[in-house]
Amino acid sequence: xxxxxxxxxxxxxxxxxxxxxxxxxxxxxxxxxxxxxxxxxxxxxxxxxxxxxxxxxxxxxxxxxxxxxxxxxxxxxxxxxxxxxxxxxxxxxxxxxxxxxxxxxxxxxxxxxxxxxxxxxxxxxxxxxxxxxxxxxxxxxxxxxxxxxxxxxxxxxxxxxxxxxxxxxxxxxxxxxxxxxxxxxxxxxxxxxxxxxxxxxxxxxxxxxxxxxxxxxxxxxxxxxxxxxxxxxxxxxxxxxxxxxxxxxxxxxxxxxxxxxxxxxxxxxxxxxxxxxxxxxxxxxxxxxxxxxxxxxxxxxxxxxxxxxxxxxxxxxxxxxxxxxxxxxxxxxxxxxxxxxxxxxxxxxxxxxxxxxxxxxxxxxxxxxxxxxxxxxxxxxxxxxxxxxxxxxxxxxxxxxxxxxxxxxxxxxxxxxxxxxxxxxxxxxxxxxxxxxxxxxxxxxxxxxxxxxxxxxxxxxxxxxxxxxxxxx
Numbered sequence: 101x102x103x104x105x106x107x108x109x110x111x112x113x114x115x116x117x118x119x120x121x122x123x124x125x126x127x128x129x130x131x132x133x134x135x136x137x138x139x140x141x142x143x144x145x146x147x148x149x150x151x152x153x154x155x156x157x158x159x160x161x162x163x164x165x166x167x168x169x170x171x172x173x174x175x176x177x178x179x180x181x182x183x184x185x186x187x188x189x190x191x192x193x194x195x196x197x198x199x200x201x202x203x204x205x206x207x208x209x210x211x212x213x214x215x216x217x218x219x220x221x222x223x224x225x226x227x228x229x230x231x232x233x234x235x236x237x238x239x240x241x242x243x244x245x246x247x248x249x250x251x252x253x254x255x256x257x258x259x260x261x262x263x264x265x266x267x268x269x270x271x272x273x274x275x276x277x278x279x280x281x282x283x284x285x286x287x288x289x290x291x292x293x294x295x296x297x298x299x300x301x302x303x304x305x306x307x308x309x310x311x312x313x314x315x316x317x318x319x320x321x322x323x324x325x326x327x328x329x330x331x332x333x334x335x336x337x338x339x340x341x342x343x344x345x346x347x348x349x350x351x352x353x354x355x356x357x358x359x360x361x362x363x364x365x366x367x368x369x370x371x372x373x374x375x376x377x378x379x380x381x382x383x384x385x386x387x388x389x390x391x392x393x394x395x396x397x398x399x400x401x402x403x404x405x406x407x408x409x410x411x412x413x414x415x416x417x418x419x420x421x422x423x424x425x426x427x428x429x430x431x432x433x434x435x436x437x438x439x440x441x442x443x444x445x446x447x448x449x450x451x452x453x454x455x456x457x458x459x460x461x462x463x464x465x466x467x468x469x470x471x472x473x474x475x476x477x478x479x480x481x482x483x484x485x486x487x488x489x490x491x492x493x494x495x496x497x498x499x500x501x502x503x504x505x506x507x508x509x510x511x512x513x514x515x516x517x518x519x520x521x522x523x524x525x526x527x528x529x530x531x532x533x534x535x536x537x538x539x540x541x542x543x544x545x546x547x548x549x550x551x552x553x554x555x556x557x558x559x560x561x562x563x564x565x566x567x568x569x570x571x572x573x
Contacts, residue, residue: 166471
């Protein structure tokens with residue numbers, strides 16, 4: 101098989117030089133474009149100025165990084181080289197998850213807040229969720245099939261909200277138990293406006309005190325979510341379960357977080373955890389359905405691993421996940437092309453030397469897993485969808501792909517839920533492929549939409565036919 105990955109190139113340190121980028125009116129246009137239509141803006145900047153580019157307006161400097169070696173340098177630096185609780189978080193993220201969230205915290209506060217919830221992601225705990233994820237996937241598929249009716253005719257159904265509610269239910273059940281999971285419809289409505297808000301252009305997310313606006317409605321929804329969290333935390337304190345797998349019980353009775361911090365960490369685990377994974381699942385469906393042979397291979401592997409649909413089979417466990425090797429590669433390849441966040445942002449706490457450049461203190465560094473994952477120096481046919489590109493790699497090629505695959509970031513601020521997200525995506529796409537025939541409603545991948553989290557424009561509508569009998573729901 102011909103390799104679809106280039107061998108790693110050793111960086112050569114060069115004399116310090118200025119960072120390329122647009123000037124004058126082109127700089128202003130590029131800056132506005134970046135904060136209004138992120139995906140196309142990244143592509144244009146990368147094509148015009150290369151994998152590192154600077155732009156900005158008075159008081160705001162931005163450096164975009166799309167080079168794997170430079171991103172690796174960023175991730176290799178000490179955490180105190182950067183700040184995550186910076187002024188640019190007024191756009192979207194901090195407003196939605198709260199100013200005390202671990203993902204917008206620095207130093208000791210970040211370590212304490214992240215440490216309080218890290219125990220939710222142990223390997224045994226993740227493995228214990230596998231049967232629940234498969235069961236909830238089957239329930240979601242049953243509901244889709246029931247919507248088709250008895251005539252079994254093609255009828256377009258948008259699978260993006262289906263996946264969103266499925267992943268929200270998994271998230272609530274996994275972290276907080278069946279009682280909160282039974283309120284999935286309520287949580288879905290409360291998070292929906294926040295999701296739409298962070299998809300809006302950056303200028304529409306700027307803070308203001310005005311009532312009767314999108315921002316004020318999101319603020320009201322957040323207050324309702326906080327009341328639910330307070331009630332649940334109070335119940336855990338009054339009736340502690342002593343269950344180390346109940347993360348809300350652990351953090352409510354752990355004594356390391358204030359009530360306000362508990363609210364922000366729970367909101368982060370739910371909101372950031374399900375929104376990003378749901379968007380990724382939509383991209384995954386598009387890729388798997390459009391690329392010839394992918395859906396059929398996913399189905400064949402699922403039949404082998406799960407067993408025939410009409411036969412009794414053992415409860416899925418961690419060995420089930422391990423055996424879904426092709427599904428894992430499909431998810432890996434989809435995340436390379438479609439990371440949930442097109443950029444990750446941090447601010448330089450001091451002057452930073454990277455490659456042959458100096459990034460000034462106070463600059464917003466926007467490293468892009470989207471650009472890194474499409475880097476032509478790393479990936480042969482970088483825009484092609486080829487799950488088998490990860491097979492039979494040399495050690496040098498494995499190192500190269502690892503450096504250029506960063507949809508969850510790296511280092512102490514790496515996405516805390518990355519293992520759960522990948523596990524969900526693998527099990528869900530395998531089960532959907534086993535049970536449903538999908539016919540895409542378009543011949544090409546849709547463009548992305550979203551500033552903080554990106555998803556396909558129009559969602560994921562497909563003409564759907566059930567492979568199995570129509571269940572009674």
